[in-house]
Amino acid sequence: MAFKKVAVAGATGNLGPSIVNELVNQGFEVTVLSSSGKTSGLPSAIKVVKVDYSSQDSVISALRGQEAFVSAIPKHEEQPALIDAAIAAGVQRFIPSEFGSNIVGNEKVRALPVFGGKVKTQDYLRAKQDQISYTLITNGLFLDWAINLGWVVNLKGKTEINDNGDGVHSFTLLSDIGKAVAGVLNNPEETKNRGVYVQTVALSQNQALKIAQKVKPEFKAETESVDLGEVEKNAYAELSKQNGDIGSAMLNFIKISIFREGYGNLWNDKNDNELLGVKGLSESELEDLIAKSF
Ligand SMILES: NC(=O)c1ccc[n+]([C@@H]2O[C@H](COP(=O)([O-])OP(=O)(O)OC[C@H]3O[C@@H](n4cnc5c(N)ncnc54)[C@H](OP(=O)(O)O)[C@@H]3O)[C@@H](O)[C@H]2O)c1
Structure with a gap:
């Protein structure tokens, strides 16, 4: 039966x-x-319940009576404590x-230093699955959020073309991630203790640039080539420096996981869209989205 009473943490962010x-x-x-x-x-x-995340009692008391708990907090390493609190409160499903x-x-993604907290959380959930069930949602880059930031395609400046720009990757709208979460809660048995994959579109950067030119013919794309092999080498070099730029290295590891070949970033042929109620965008809907993003 579907879970109906749901707690969400990190609800006010992106x-x-x-x-x-x-x-x-x-x-x-x-x-x-x-x-x-x-x-x-x-x-x-x-x-809305105000909680003090440094107090287990505060979190446990906020979670009492809830059937499922969705975490969207940015501090991934804090999640094992949330899982313990959810178990103590009798919550049945955790979506980290x-x-x-x-x-x-993908083992290469798992090994990227930026994902240490997420990997630790996944391992913790697997170890506790006899006490609480879990579902891991993989959606790739947030499509609408990323276009606004100039990732994938930059409609207001220079687009960084990762490798040759022909790699096709899975991307998901924020609203479709909301649908995926609801889809998991509506299908507890089918989504129990496993990863699910959703996508709104499968798209390359060159295809996105072509669409931008089609919907706005006066758009003159400026591009800059980026070699992700070099980016990866430099990110590790930055980490090994005493005063390296950790923030930029971490951002680059994320870019690698999204755009580099061999990092398992396309699930066009095999995903859980249908089960979770995610329809995706037709070609003309994608054109509308890009047209509206200028
Ligand atoms: N795929 C993508 O393109 C993409 C892009 C961005 C993020 N993400 C992922 O999406 C998830 C959510 O990220 P986000 O960008 O939405 O997060 P965010 O905006 O940085 O933060 C979400 C909310 O979490 C709460 N929060 C902040 N610090 C916290 C802490 N130390 N402990 C507990 N709660 C804290 C705050 O809400 P309150 O003030 O209400 O507590 C905040 O508004 C993360 O797992 C992130 O890695 C993916």
């Missing part, structure tokens, strides 16, 4: 509102756990803050 809004639209009973108590971007039909690259199915 991704959280899309998850909460979809859950509310589909009739789930949503309780948001928040460290700040902020509610911007969230619908009014939710309960994954929502990105293919850590589940």
Whole structure:
């Protein structure tokens, strides 16, 4: 039977509102756990509980009575404590803050230093699966969020073309990630203790540039070639320096997981879209999305 009572942590960031809004639209009973108590971007039909994440009692008490717990917090290494709190409160399903690259199915992604906290969380969930079930959602880069930042295609400046730009990768709209979360909660048995894959589109950077030129003929694409092999070498070099730029190295590891060949970043032929109720975009809908993003 579907889980109905759902707690969400990290609900006020880049991704959280899309998850909460979809859950509310589909009739789930949503309780948001928040460290700040902020509610911007969230619908009014939710309960907000202010929690102190440094206190297990505070988290356990906020989770009592909940059937499922979705984490969208950015501090992945803090999640084992949330899993323990969920177990103590009697929660049945934990969806950790994954929502990105293919850590589940690709050893090279799993080995990238930026994903240490996510890997640790996945291992912890596997070790505790007799006490709480889990589902790991892999969606690739957030499509709409990334276009706004100039990743994939930069509509306001120079596009960094990773390797030759022909690699096709899976990307997902924030709203479709919300649908995927609801889809997991609607299908507890089919999604129990495994990874699920969703995508809105499979797209290369060169295809995205072509669409941008089609929908806005006056758009003059500026591009710069980036060799991801070099980027990877430099990111590791940065990590080994005493005062290296760790932030930029971590960002580059994320780019590698999304765009580099061999990093398992395409699940066009085999994904869980149908089970989870994610339809994806037709060619003309993708053109509309890019046209609206200028
Ligand atoms: N695939 C992609 O393209 C992509 C892009 C970005 C992020 N992601 C992934 O998506 C997930 C969510 O990321 P996001 O960018 O939405 O997160 P975010 O905006 O950085 O933060 C989400 C919320 O988490 C809460 N929070 C902040 N610090 C916290 C802490 N130390 N402990 C507990 N809660 C904290 C805050 O909410 P309150 O104030 O309400 O507590 C914050 O609004 C992450 O797993 C991230 O890796 C993927």
